[in-house]
Amino acid sequence: MNKDLFQQIQDLIGKSDYRxxxxxxxxxxxxxxxxxxxxxxxxxxxxxxxxxLELGKKSRYYxxxxxxxxxxxxxxxxxxxSEKRRSAFFNADHPExxxxxxxxxxxxxxxxxxxxxxxxxxxxxxxxxxxxxxPKWHKHVKSKRDSYAKGDDRLEGVVVEILQRNTTTIVxxxxxxxxxxxxxxxxxxxxxxFHLKEVLKEAKPGDVVVAEFLSWANTDRPPAARMTxxxxxxxxxxxDMLTVxxxxxxxxxxxxDVLSEAEVIDxxxxxxxxxxxxxxxxxxxxxxxxxDARDFDDAIAVTELNEGWELAVHIADVSHYVKPGTALxxxxxxxxxxxxxxxxxxxxxxxxxxxxxxxxxxxxxRLTHAAVMTFDTKGNMNSARFVSAVIRSCRRYTYEEAxxxxxxxxxxxxxxxxxxERSVVAHMQRAWRLAETLRxxxxxxxxxxxDFPEVRAVLDENGIAFAVKKTEHDESHQLIEEFMLAANExxxxxxxxxxxxxxxxxxxDPDPEKLQEFADLARDFGHSIxxxxxxxxxxxxxxxxxxxxxxxxxKMALLKSMMRAAYSKDPIGHFGxxxxxxxxxxxxxxxxxxxxxHRALKKIMSRRKEPSAPEHxxxxxxxxxxGEIAAHISRTERVAADAERDSQQLKLIEYLExxxxxxxxxxxxxxxxxVRAIGIFVELKDLMVRGLIRRMxxxxxxxxxxxxxxxxxxxxxxxxxxxxIAKTIQVRLIRIDKGRGFIDFTLA
Numbered sequence: 162m163n164k165d166l167f168q169q170i171q172d173l174i175g176k177s178d179y180r181x182x183x184x185x186x187x188x189x190x191x192x193x194x195x196x197x198x199x200x201x202x203x204x205x206x207x208x209x210x211x212x213x214l215e216l217g218k219k220s221r222y223y224x225x226x227x228x229x230x231x232x233x234x235x236x237x238x239x240x241x242x243s244e245k246r247r248s249a250f251f252n253a254d255h256p257e258x259x260x261x262x263x264x265x266x267x268x269x270x271x272x273x274x275x276x277x278x279x280x281x282x283x284x285x286x287x288x289x290x291x292x293x294x295x296p297k298w299h300k301h302v303k304s305k306r307d308s309y310a311k312g313d314d315r316l317e318g319v320v321v322e323i324l325q326r327n328t329t330t331i332v333x334x335x336x337x338x339x340x341x342x343x344x345x346x347x348x349x350x351x352x353x354x355f356h357l358k359e360v361l362k363e364a365k366p367g368d369v370v371v372a373e374f375l376s377w378a379n380t381d382r383p384p385a386a387r388m389t390x391x392x393x394x395x396x397x398x399x400x401d402m403l404t405v406x407x408x409x410x411x412x413x414x415x416x417x418d419v420l421s422e423a424e425v426i427d428x429x430x431x432x433x434x435x436x437x438x439x440x441x442x443x444x445x446x447x448x449x450x451x452x453d454a455r456d457f458d459d460a461i462a463v464t465e466l467n468e469g470w471e472l473a474v475h476i477a478d479v480s481h482y483v484k485p486g487t488a489l490x491x492x493x494x495x496x497x498x499x500x501x502x503x504x505x506x507x508x509x510x511x512x513x514x515x516x517x518x519x520x521x522x523x524x525x526x527r528l529t530h531a532a533v534m535t536f537d538t539k540g541n542m543n544s545a546r547f548v549s550a551v552i553r554s555c556r557r558y559t560y561e562e563a564x565x566x567x568x569x570x571x572x573x574x575x576x577x578x579x580x581x582e583r584s585v586v587a588h589m590q591r592a593w594r595l596a597e598t599l600r601x602x603x604x605x606x607x608x609x610x611x612d613f614p615e616v617r618a619v620l621d622e623n624g625i626a627f628a629v630k631k632t633e634h635d636e637s638h639q640l641i642e643e644f645m646l647a648a649n650e651x652x653x654x655x656x657x658x659x660x661x662x663x664x665x666x667x668x669x670d671p672d673p674e675k676l677q678e679f680a681d682l683a684r685d686f687g688h689s690i691x692x693x694x695x696x697x698x699x700x701x702x703x704x705x706x707x708x709x710x711x712x713x714x715x716k717m718a719l720l721k722s723m724m725r726a727a728y729s730k731d732p733i734g735h736f737g738x739x740x741x742x743x744x745x746x747x748x749x750x751x752x753x754x755x756x757x758x759h760r761a762l763k764k765i766m767s768r769r770k771e772p773s774a775p776e777h778x779x780x781x782x783x784x785x786x787x788g789e790i791a792a793h794i795s796r797t798e799r800v801a802a803d804a805e806r807d808s809q810q811l812k813l814i815e816y817l818e819x820x821x822x823x824x825x826x827x828x829x830x831x832x833x834x835x836v837r838a839i840g841i842f843v844e845l846k847d848l849m850v851r852g853l854i855r856r857m858x859x860x861x862x863x864x865x866x867x868x869x870x871x872x873x874x875x876x877x878x879x880x881x882x883x884x885x886i887a888k889t890i891q892v893r894l895i896r897i898d899k900g901r902g903f904i905d906f907t908l909a
């Protein structure tokens with residue numbers, strides 16, 4: 162072995178600022194030529210054998226952690242729930258510092274219920290690592306007993322200290338146990354009971370209530386809380402949505418100072434507002450939005466050129482009305498984004514702005530910030546300029562209306578009596594030719610097709626689900642999507658090249674192990690896939706499942722195998738979209754990130770002293786400030802997404818409940834998504850609702866048993882059909898637990 166190389170590695174890892182490197186990074190750091198890479202690999206392997214290094218996640222080499230029990234790690238504890246046990250996983254602030262033997266397949270450190278102490282889901286804690294204790298039954302199995310006797314090095318966590326409580330509000334059912342008032346939380350990741358120290362007079366056992374967490378010092382007693390609000394009986398209209406709102410601590414109203422600021426804003430665009438803006442009011446500009454949309458923050462205009470197109474994406478100029486440091490700005494930053502629940506919208510901005518002067522309503526003057534781009538016939542962007550403008554939208558279309566117009570023949574498109582309608586329909590079809598070109602180019606460059614139909618509950622005037630609506634991602638959606646992606650990419654490139662502190666939308670590369678797990682699932686569904694870390698292999702698979710029963714389940718599994726998109730001050734690119742530059746610019750009415758990006762772009766325009774730029778650019782955050790904002794709005798976005806998912810799930814369950822009240826024998830077509838010892842996981846094809854056929858609910862006359870090797874339930878009698886992943890079966894609903902969101906089916 163090359164002793165000099167061995168010493169160089171030891172010198173490098175001995176530095177105080179050493180960060181885990183993989184083999185390629187070691188080679189670059191040490192300047193190792195290609196012909197000596199084999200020696201480098203041998204040296205690293207020897208250092209691992211000696212215990213000087215540990216081989217960890219993503220093939221990186223870590224310094225071994227102290228096993229003395231004194232070293233602690235800080236992070237967040239997250240509880241999981243099953244019918245058999247409550248356990249937790251610890252997500253470290255610096256996972257790279259954890260020894261490999263402590264990290265589970267899911268990436269966290271396992272913590273048993275006993276070792277979690279009085280920690281609650283979401284708390285910031287510090288832990289120490291200890292040798293994982295052998296289960297009691299192992300002492301009866303020689304191979305297991307010998308494994309631990311020889312020093313099995315698996316580690317698990319023990320909570321040492323609770324640094325910061327996450328739980329402040331608990332929503333659940335109020336009950337009396339003798340003279341003791343108990344709250345059973347809806348969120349099963351929380352302890353099963355809270356002792357209510359204070360109870361409101363109007364509360365009755367069985368009511369859904371809100372409580373404030375007080376303390377928890379002893380695991381022998383339940384945590385303490387005090388009741389703060391009574392929401393009502395669990396089956397009363399609206400209580401389910403209020404439960405979601407309080408569970409996620411979503412704001413129900415705006416502070417008085419925010420409303421006061423909004424009230425004095427002029428509802429009309431004045432001459433002073435438009436004095437320095439590019440005037441687009443005589444140009445044909447229009448909007449396409451969902452049928453139930455109340456705010457319209459983007460409008461488009463496409464002009465055909467000799468060798469391509471000009472695309473103008475006009476975005477509501479919220480930054481003109483919401484200034485940094487104002488009460489409006491502080492509240493928008495705090496909320497981070499609007500939240501779209503099944504029965505309501507909790508907006509980021511007051512209605513006077515979101516549905517009024519900032520909304521690009523038709524036939525009225527509105528201020529915009531626009532990205533005006535030119536493309537050649539192959540969809541390559543030739544140029545992009547950014548202007549403050551004023552528009553007057555000539556039409557507002559729903560996606561459904563736009564889709565019907567895109568499908569019209571040239572003759573039918575020209576048959577409208579209204580000349581404006583004839584012109585806009587021709588404009589829309591011209592716009593689709595550009596959008597289709599951009600879309601083909603995007604997928605050719607490696608973007609994944611993860612679009613699938615969306616199912617939402619339709620509510621009556623009392624908020625009760627009586628139907629479902631399935632929205633296809635058709636050409637009308639794709640047209641707007643392509644134009645928004647183009648504008649976001651152009652703006653991100655501009656702010657990055659100018660070095661202006663801003664906020665970017667990022668999506669990091671996935672863990673190869675997670676992609677391998679996804680590939681295994683795809684094979685279970687009967688699809689062949691090569692190396693899942695190769696983009697083309699995933700693209701080939703998404704094309705193969707298009708329109709098939711397993712499309713939704715496969716694409717959801719792919720999404721789960723990837724990192725979650727987030728906001729960052731650093732423009733590191735977007736893996737899923739295959740874009741080097743990407744940000745959110747197109748929805749400042751409902752996303753604070755976009756508002757920051759608008760301010761950053763305006764500052765660049767002002768610095769260049771363009772005629773269309775405002776005279777005084779708004780204050781923008783520093784790079785450190787942008788980082789803080791990005792971290793905060795990434796959290797608020799996750800909260801919003803979880804709340805929106807829960808609200809829709811509740812209403813879809815309600816719809817199913819109402820269906821079986823009318824006809825308990827009703828059956829549904831479902832696809833098998835997984836087979837486990839507990840039973841068969843299925844997804845309803847039309848509703849995309851997931852549930853479980855428990856093993857105990859399988860028809861006993863067919864004597865089903867689990868074939869673990871083939872992962873399918875086999876009929877021992879030979880009369881029933883074998884049930885395996887990807888099979889389509891008929892099921893009947895038999896049991897619903899709304900509190901936990903569990904739905905149980907049986908074979909029909």
